[in-house]
Amino acid sequence: MAEISFPLPDLGEGLIEATVLDWLVEPGQQVERNQPIVELETSKSALELPSPQAGKVVRIHGAPGETINVGAPLIVFEVPDDTAGIVGTVPKDEAPKRRVRLSAVLDED
Amino acid sequence: MSETITEMPPVIPAAAGIQQLSMQQALNRALDEVLAQNPKTVIFGEDCGRLGGVFRITDGLQAKHGEDRVFDTPLAESGILGMSVGLAMAGFHPIPEVQFDGFAYPAINQIVCQIARMNYRSRGTLPMPITLRVPSFGGIRAPEHHGESLEALFAHVPGLKVVSPSNPHDAYHLLKYAATRPDPVIFMEPKSRYWQKGPVDLTPAAADTTAPDGGNLTGARVAREGRHLTLVAWGAMVSRCLQVAELAAEDGIDIEVLDLRWLKPIDAEALARSVAKTRRAVVVHEAPLTSGLGAEVAQLITQGCFDTLKAPVERVTGFDVPYPSGDLEDEYIPNIDRILFGIQRVLEYRRG
Structure with a gap:
């Protein structure tokens, strides 16, 4: 298993930090991509941040009321080692299927 | 990132x-x-x-x-x-x-x-x-x-x-x-x-x-021994050719799979050694057909085994199109049936 850390992104308009209002997930929980994971407040607005990926939550950073800088660790996921890179999918090893059959008279001359 | x-x-x-x-x-x-x-x-x-x-x-x-x-x-x-x-x-x-x-x-x-x-x-x-x-x-x-x-x-x-x-x-x-x-x-x-x-x-x-x-570590490697036909492949196509060899065995065709490994220099002796025994060859690759490495392999086999070849070396390859993305890949990369068809064409070939 590999751990993937997700840092706090720029939430818009070049803001440099955000305050945690409430965590919607906890360590050990399995989350899906786009599932809301945390409520954050910036000097402009309050918002729910969707999960960037599926995985098991390993750690969360920042208790409610604490401020996190953009680029600092926000949440750490655990994902299987065979999760593909940035693009593509891991091919599945499936039993070969065939439609063509061979027929031959093999003269062993 | x-x-x-x-x-x-x-x-x-x-x-x-x-x-x-x-x-x-x-x-x-x-x-x-x-x-x-x-x-x-x-x-x-x-x-x-x-x-x-x-x-x-x-x-x-x-x-x-x-x-x-x-x-x-x-x-x-x-x-x-x-x-x-x-x-x-x-x-x-x-x-x-x-x-x-x-x-x-x-x-x-x-x-x-x-x-x-x-x-x-x-x-x-x-x-x-x-x-x-x-x-x-x-x-x-x-x-x-x-x-x-x-x-x-x-x-x-x-x-x-x-x-x-x-x-x-x-x-x-x-x-x-x-x-x-x-x-x-x-x-x-x-x-x-x-x-x-x-x-x-x-x-x-x-x-x-x-x-x-x-x-x-320098030449080709026989991935599976066989008597009737040599499948030549490299990279990801080797495992597919091994699957094809299993299926061909069900039909009584005993296929040798040669993993070329080195694509430059190519192990011409290993090609000749294998095809001298099997007398038939199909080369499989993902790249487009025209000017693909399969042509080089076919020529090396022909040069080494011209007297004993039972059929022209067959090529089963990608098509002469840009490498397709996503779901179209399955239509492009040589699949089990296309390789089996290639084998059948070689098995059916008769001189004269």
Whole structure:
């Protein structure tokens, strides 16, 4: 298993930090991509941040009321080692299927 | 870019024997050992350092060997390969990575005009000990530029050697071998085979090219013995040809599978040896048909076995179109049935 850390992104308009209002997930929980994971407040607005990926939550950073800088660790996921890179999918090893059959008279001359 | 932290693979004691490893793990271990053995080796590329590579091949190497030896580069392949030239001139052994094969195109000038011919141009005073790792071929349903089949292009360039492993064991030994050569080697890793595990004999190879464990590291390898027909393949197509051989056996056709491994230089003797026995050959590759490496293989077989061939060498390949992305891949990459059809055409052929 590999751990993937997700840092706090720029939430818009070049803001440099955000305050945690409430965590919607906890360590050990399995989350899906786009599932809301945390409520954050910036000097402009309050918002729910969707999960960037599926995985098991390993750690969360920042208790409610604490401020996190953009680029600092926000949440750490655990994902299987065979999760593909940035693009593509891991091919599945499936039993070969065939439609063509061979027929031959093999003269062993 | 997200940050990935993964536990280091355990250090392997000498004579660790046989382990089940994925090709990713086998390549990672090979690079780890090469870094430990030769202080002049350096590894770099996009996301190779802190992230450990998008395919995890350089995972943990920066933490273990330091940021001076394993590091990230900007998104500029011409720079990655240009820097490799300079490092090689300065006495280093660079092991650069282009993240996906399609990203090699912006560095063709550096690869063809500098890396391949600097040794020649300098009358041997500036050898280019560069091992270029290229995650290659299709099979992972990636978008454009993330699946290509560039072996014919590289093999055509004088001064380059080209190799592609088909299983974790060969990946481990061929990478360690390639990374100790004095000349540039293009190391084409079949992406779609990165995750499958296989037995790897980790016993350190002897100083020469013939390791008792790794076997002969320079030529082709018979992946399966057979009597009636030789399937020639490399990279990801080897495992598919082994599946086809199993199916053909159900029909009473005994197929030999030759894993070519080295695409430059090609092991012409192994081709001749195999086809002299089977008298029929089909070559399978993912690249487009026209001017593909299958033509070279077919000619070498014809030259070596013209008197005994029962049929012209058949080619089962990709089509003469840009490498398709995503779901269309299955229509492009030679599948089981297309290979079986190719075999049937050869079996049916009658002279005169």
